[in-house]
Amino acid sequence: MPDLSEATPPSRYDRFRAIMEAAASASTASYMSHPRFWNLPLPELRAFELYGVPMMRGGDGHLPAAKPSSCCHGGCDEHSAAASPGNGDDAGLIKGLRGQYPFDGTQFPPLPWGGKRVGEADIAFIAQWITDGCPGSEEDKHHVGAAQASALTRALVTGDAPHALFTGPTNQLAEDSGGVRARKNVTYLSDEELRRLRAAIAQMKSLDAYPQDERSFAYWARIHANQCQHGWEQFLTWHRAYLYGFEKQLQDIDPTVTLPYWDWAADSENVKASLADMGKVANDNGCVPLAYRCWIDEDGLRKLTDGGKVSAEVLAGLRGTIGKNFNSGARLFAAAHISYGAAPESDAAIKSVLADINPLWDWKRWPGGNADLIFEAYPTPDDVERILNIESFFDFASGSRGNQFFGALETVHNLIHNFSGGKNPFSDTVKGEQPFGDMQDPGTTAFDPIFWGHHSNCDRLWAEWQRRNPSGGPDDPGDVLPPWNFTVADTASISRLGYEYMMAANMFVTNSAVPIQRFQSAAAPVHPKVVADHSHAEIRLHAVQYVTRPGFHIRAFLNTPGATVETPTRGNPNYVGLVxxxxxxxxxxxxxCDVPEPRTARFDLRPRPHKTPGNFRIDATEAVKRLRAQGATSFSVNLVVLNTDGTPAADALKIDGVSLNFFDRFSITRQ
Known part of the structure; x- marks a missing residue:
């Protein structure tokens, strides 16, 4: 990175290359035979495509050349004249630096390959430079952008400017810093996290025509039909291994994706409200999280119109539903006044488009049932707490090999299968329709994507039970869990399997090449239900580097943008703690003592290097509680770095990022 003390800042072009060089570090990755494509001559860089992806093109599809300079007296070359500048945020390079498609693992890993993450402030700087046409040093020598960027970097590291909320997947930074990936509550996934999950599921489904291809969604769904373990002690262990294998398949597509959990107990009031709203409807009257619902949009209508199989009347009915979402496809059809079964080709076309819009939706899902039964049996958070208080593993989960029975958690699990599958409202009127939803049949249940959210939640509750009962577990830890070579003992720790459960998180990416004296994040909103329902909050410092200097301290505050070494801590409701x-x-x-490069040797069994960056976790529960009592709904994280004598430390803290994380009362944070 350029020296922040420079009186004359470099051009934006120079700064761009410096940022890329710092991020690439010692990587030897090749980009179509170019080890450092950003060092290509500028005309070649502007036109460079990486495996067909234009690196420096904006949203309008034109090459953003430099804006016209004064060429009245001649001397202009072909690259001085401007094409229409595009949006730099849409350039391939920017998508690569942010880990967005196709650099999200679906086709390529994020940029730079084998290097370090680029901070969001630097990415925004590069995006603006691309928007302005990628001007060279001479073309840009009077531009204030580089000076402004240097000033912004200086303001970020001194705490005078806030770090922006990271809109990418938080799992990307967590794993890079030596942590584990988080399985989050599906209701609180960010738009980008949900998009990535849907894209990975869609890619697996695209291979369903090949039944023996383990990359396909159907391959994994059939495993449950052939091997699932229910009604005895391997219920939880087998399904943990099952989820792990399926999740790893998703991560082969996008390493940031995990299986979110559906907290069905937290939805109990919504379910009861849905039953009341539906009145006397006997079935298909419940609700599921928005992530799993269906809807039609303008692109979907366009596809149906172009396909020619849907009548103008039906298209008009569908248009009337735009902006609404539905808990089942049957309810969408009813809202659009479509008589299901009257035009099978039209029905099939609509269902296909709905599945394309949301790959987490399943036509064969009609949540609900008899209202009296659901009111009687649907689990509440208090019911789950009572189950977690059961001390016997077999009473909690399911019975032993010699005394088999359904335990308390599996019994509730069964109810959720029946509720979410529901009864098909068309089974009595449309020929060939199955009577019940996919989730009600062990042979078809895993074909419904909500299955994975349901079982992720069951696994989460088992993880919480394990935290409360660390010595409890099945009788036979050496038993193999077919069709894999996992043993029961292999499933004992979720951290060893590389994941944790988390309600929601706000992440702020920093520039790890520059030490931070004070850190200020933007004030980021937190979902009201997360604020209301969480039981534990935690600030995490990601990848804190080892620096060759005396030790130092880090004070953490919330909602204190002006925090300094002078800010009081005693009696301060915003103070979190010190590490x-x-x-x-x-x-x-x-x-x-440099930051060690990641080891890639296959059989390297040495312990990790001593100078590997580490992570800090600071309990922020009480501080959040105090601020919530004052009405806070948005939270910023503020750090002050001090020498051991209490003076400001300007050269001590180099980190990859800071996050504020929320956990509900059944989410595990350690295991």
């Missing part, structure tokens, strides 16, 4: 970093001199040769 200390134990550092010192470097006893090795040059480079010994």
């Amino acid at each position: 200390s970093m134990f550092t010192g001199v470097c006893v090795g040769g040059p480079g010994h």
Whole structure:
């Protein structure tokens, strides 16, 4: 990175290359035979395409050339004249730096390959430079952008400007910093996280025509039909292994994707309200999270119109539903005044488009049932708490090999299968329709994507039970869980399997090349139900680097943008806590104390390097509670770095990012 103290800042072009060089670090990755494509001559860089993806093109599809300079006296070359500048945020390079499609793991990994993440402030700077036409040093020498960027970087590291909320997948930073991926509450996934999940599911479904291809969605759904374990002690262990394998398949497509959990107990009031709203409707009267619902949009209508199989009358009915979402396809058809079964080709076309719009939706899902039964049996959070208080593993989960029975959690699990599958409202009137939803039949249940959210929640509750009962578990830890070579013992720890459960998180990415004296995040809104229902909040500092200097301290505050070393801590409701970093001199040769590069050797069994960056976790529960009592609904994170004598430390803290994380009372944070 350029020296922040420079009196004359570099051009934006120079700064762009410096940012990319710092991020690439020691990587030897090749980009179509170019080890550092950003160092290509500027005319070649402007036209560079990486495997067909234009790196420097904007949203209008034109190459953003430099804006016209004064060429009245000649001397202009072909690259001085401007094409229409596009939106730099849509350039392939920017998508790659942010880990967006196609650089989200579906086709390529994020940029730079084998390097370090670029901070969001630097990405925004590069995007603006691309929008302005990628001007060179001479073309840009009077532009204030580089000076402004240097000033912004300086303001970020001194805490005088806020770090923006990271809109990408938080799992990307968590894994890069040596943490585990989070399975979040599906209701609180960010738009980008939900988009990535849907894209990965859609890619798996695209291979369903090949029944033996383990990359397909149907392949994994059939495993449940052939091997599922119910009614005895392997119920939870087998399904944990099952979810792990399916999730790993998703991560082969996008490494940031995890299986979110459907907290059906937290939805109990919504379910009862839905039953009341539906009046005397006997079936298909319940509700599921928005992520799993269906809707039609303008693109979908366009596809149906172009397909020619749907009448103008039906299209008009569908148009009337735009902007609404539905808990089942049957309810969407009813709202659009479509007589299901009257025009099978039209019905099939509509269902196909709905599945394209939301791959997490399933036509064969009609949530609900007899209202009296649901009011009687649908689980509430208090019911779940009572189940978690059961001390016997077999009474909690399911019976032993020699004494098999359905335990308390599996019994509730069964009810949710029946509720979410429901009864088909067309089974008595349309020939060939199955009577009940996919979720009601073990042979078809995993074909409904909501299955994975349901079982992720069951796994979450088991993880919480394990935290409360660390010595409890099945009788036979050496048993194999077919069709894999996993044993029961292999499923004992979710952290060893690489994940944790989390309600929601706000992430702020930093520039790890520059030390932070004070950190200020933007004030980021938190969903009202997360604020109301969480039981634990935590600030995390990601990938804190080892620096060759005396030790130092980090104070954490919430909603205190002006925090300094002088800000009081005693009696301050915004104060969170303090952590200390134990550092010192470097006893090795040059480079010994640098941040170690990731090891890639297949059989490298050495322990991790001593200077590997570490992570801090600071309990923010009480501070959030105090601020919530004052009416806070948005939260900023503020850090102050101090020497051991209490003076400001300007050269101590280098980190990849900061996050504020929320957990509900059944979410595990340690195991």
